[in-house]
Amino acid sequence: MILQAQSITMRFGGLVAINDASLEVKKGSITGLIGPNGAGKTTLFSVASGFLKCSTGRVMYDGVDITAMPPHRRAEMGMGRTFQIVQPFAGLSTLENIVVGAFLRHKDRDEAEAVARDVAHRVGLEHALHRPAAGLTVAGRKRLELAKALATEPKLLLLDEVLAGLNPSEIRDIIPVIEGIRAEGISVLMIEHVMQAVMSLCDYLYVLAQGKIVSQGEPRAVVSDPLVIEAYLGHGAANRLAKQEQQHA
Ligand SMILES: Nc1ncnc2c1ncn2[C@@H]1O[C@H](COP(=O)(O)OP(=O)(O)OP(=O)(O)O)[C@@H](O)[C@H]1O
Numbered sequence: 001m002i003l004q005a006q007s008i009t010m011r012f013g014g015l016v017a018i019n020d021a022s023l024e025v026k027k028g029s030i031t032g033l034i035g036p037n038g039a040g041k042t043t044l045f046s047v048a049s050g051f052l053k054c055s056t057g058r059v060m061y062d063g064v065d066i067t068a069m070p071p072h073r074r075a076e077m078g079m080g081r082t083f084q085i086v087q088p089f090a091g092l093s094t095l096e097n098i099v100v101g102a103f104l105r106h107k108d109r110d111e112a113e114a115v116a117r118d119v120a121h122r123v124g125l126e127h128a129l130h131r132p133a134a135g136l137t138v139a140g141r142k143r144l145e146l147a148k149a150l151a152t153e154p155k156l157l158l159l160d161e162v163l164a165g166l167n168p169s170e171i172r173d174i175i176p177v178i179e180g181i182r183a184e185g186i187s188v189l190m191i192e193h194v195m196q197a198v199m200s201l202c203d204y205l206y207v208l209a210q211g212k213i214v215s216q217g218e219p220r221a222v223v224s225d226p227l228v229i230e231a232y233l234g235h236g237a238a239n240r241l242a243k244q245e246q247q248h249a
């Protein structure tokens with residue numbers, strides 16, 4: 001296992017955002033994390049990547065307890081993440097934004113730039129390299145967010161809704177990029193609402209609802225789990241759907 005979040009609880013004052021949730025990411029896999037808005041998905045990412053310190057629980061990375069480790073140390077160990085709210089360095093070009101990520105492992109400017117160019121090519125940003133990052137389209141910004149994280153040369157990549165805001169053809173274009181990341185041997189944990197992408201990319205899926213893992217397993221099994229349908233559509237929904245299906249049969 002590259003990542004193990006064990007019995008994580010995260011409280012913000014009186015609010016329990018994550019309630020005794022555990023999840024694991026197998027090396028070389030794409031693991032999905034889905035759940036309704038406000039379920040605690042981004043909070044769980046922040047705990048895994050060290051931006052938040054969990055109230056209780058333990059985070060293991062490649063067998064090492066990293067619960068108390070700051071984010072930059074986790075990045076050095078090979079943990080990369082994207083942010084749900086995409087914020088490129090607006091005054092910098094696309095290439096310079098990616099170079100910032102590459103500086104983690106390459107102090108030499110030319111070396112960092114070579115890595116950044118290679119990453120830009122992998123994510124399909126080579127045509128925008130010298131344009132100001134502020135001028136990128138939504139799809140371009142999402143690619144840049146991916147590129148910044150990839151430039152840190154991660155072993156594990158945490159993707160927080162990298163497909164949100166993209167149209168169907170942009171989504172189709174970026175799915176092979178994520179498949180390519182797995183093919184390079186990088187493990188991926190992705191938060192995603194776009195189910196078409198979740199179903200085609202993920203080897204294993206977790207569902208978080210109100211801070212708890214309510215279902216996990218192979219994507220196909222998970223999406224037909226009554227508890228998951230309830231989590232998305234509300235109490236009693238699974239029953240109502242089943243009844244409707246019987247009536248139509
Ligand atoms: N820093 C914080 N301080 C207080 N409450 C917070 C903080 N961060 C998140 N929360 C609360 O924790 C809960 C979980 O939020 P989180 O952003 O993790 O959900 P999410 O599953 O990522 O939702 P979405 O799908 O909308 O991105 C929400 O009720 C949110 O308001």
Ligand SMILES: [Mg+2]
Nearest residue numbers: 041042043084
């Ligand atoms: Mg979120």
